[in-house]
Amino acid sequence: MNQSHILVIDDEPDIRSLIRDILEDEGYEVSTAENAAGAQKARHECRHNLILLDIWMPDTDGVTLLKEWSTTGDLSCPVIMMSGHGTVETAVEATRLGAYDFLEKPLSIAKLLLTVERALETEKLKQENIDLRQFSNAVQEPLGSSQAIKQLLEQARRLGQHDTRVLLTGEPGSGKETLARYIHEHSTRKQGPFIELNTGVITSSNALEEFFGREEGDSIHYGLLEKANHGTLFIDEIGDMDNEVQHRLLSALESRSFQRVGGSEEVKADVRVIASTRQDLEEAVQQGQFRQDLYYLLNVACLHLPPLRERKDDIPLLLNFYLQHYIKRENLPKRKFTVAAQQFLSDYAWLGNIRELRNVVQRLLILGIGDEIGLTEVKTTLGESARSVITSNDIPVFYDLPLKDARAQFEKAYLDYHLDQHDGSVTKLADTAGVERTHLYRKLHALGIEFRGKR
DSSP states (O other): OOOOEEEEEOSOHHHHHHHHHHHHHTTOEEEEESSHHHHHHHHHHOOOSEEEEESOOSSSOHHHHHHHHHHTTOOOSOEEEEESSOOHHHHHHHHHTTOSEEEESSOOHHHHHHHHHHHHHHHHHHHHHHHHHHTTTOOOOOOOOSHHHHHHHHHHHHHHTSOOOEEEEOOTTSSHHHHHHHHHHTSTTTTSOEEEEEGGGSOTTTHHHHHHOEEETTEEEOOHHHHTTTSEEEEETGGGOOHHHHHHHHHHHHHTEEOOBTOOSOEEOOOEEEEEESSOHHHHHHTTSSOHHHHHHHTTEEEEOOOGGGOGGGHHHHHHHHHHHHHHHTTOOOOEEOHHHHHHHHHSOOTTHHHHHHHHHHHHHHHOOSSEEOHHHHHHHHGGGGGGSOOTTSOOGGGGSOHHHHHHHHHHHHHHHHHHHTTTOHHHHHHHHTOOHHHHHHHHHHTTOOOGGGO
């Protein structure tokens, strides 16, 4: 079914009813209003994809209403004007103010449907062009081809077919956004928008407006929940979210509706949420830093992305991918890694994961000289970080991490070791670690530790 929502504004009840019936038969969702006041109320209740606007109305005429929306920047969708007394001057004025087209009454059903279809398609192409410009530097990044990643992508494809919420865990730079996009592209919502928000880059003062939008009189600023309607909202690093926003988000997800900041009308939104975190949210819940009810609402399904150093088989693929990407995108001379350089980078700790790898490859191409990228050049580029190559004589790699991340690394290494000692017995591990077994199961799951295969 077509998910586009159309607002029909006309003071004649028969016309409103006829247009609504025609459009609903075509699979559109339709709202109606009989005058300018009703139109403003309807626009506050929902973000529409298209508006059919009559020119002659009893309170405020359609051209004046269109001018008001245009001058205040609230013309957020195509507007098709309708009139039985139209003139060339009126049509020209409406077009100048931003109207997509002008239909004369009595309406031709065929022309109405064709104009609506073309207007929606034009708006879709316009948005796609904006997205292409906005993400011109983005690429369809691979996560890898190791067995661990293949299994992860298979799980992601299965989750994509179900409209459930997903929580992605893993270290910064490990590819959580890429995995979120992968789930979206393999979901029933793939034709809808994919909207991303990193909670770490918004302030507590504007977070509510970013999420839920804002109303000032008749002016509307649409938030991310409305922009992601019928699509996916990816909330990166949700553990950094302000407590008040947590509360509002919980209410919005449970009721599928919310109020904009400064507004009083309930706004409906059909959004799938995928959230990510580098933190142990369960621990954050226990410490009162994250709402327990929101945690369980988001954590319907959990996928853990292992750090790059734990899947060395993926490193040559990623090195070559970004090598070719930057050579092509930045028109740089072709270069290739020597065997020794590639082996060294495959053993490197990659504390910044894929994000660090990407930056290193770009730096080598921009600053390097010659056809080959050798071991000496790699070590020089990495500088002091080069000592983070994982060998038996090195200090643990998590010594260079922030405390929270280092603790997670230590816990994983500690639990992995004792699981091996106890042949995968969680009961014996609980006794050794002095941890209650139910909590231990959740900890193993959060850290992505597979214990069944150790038995």
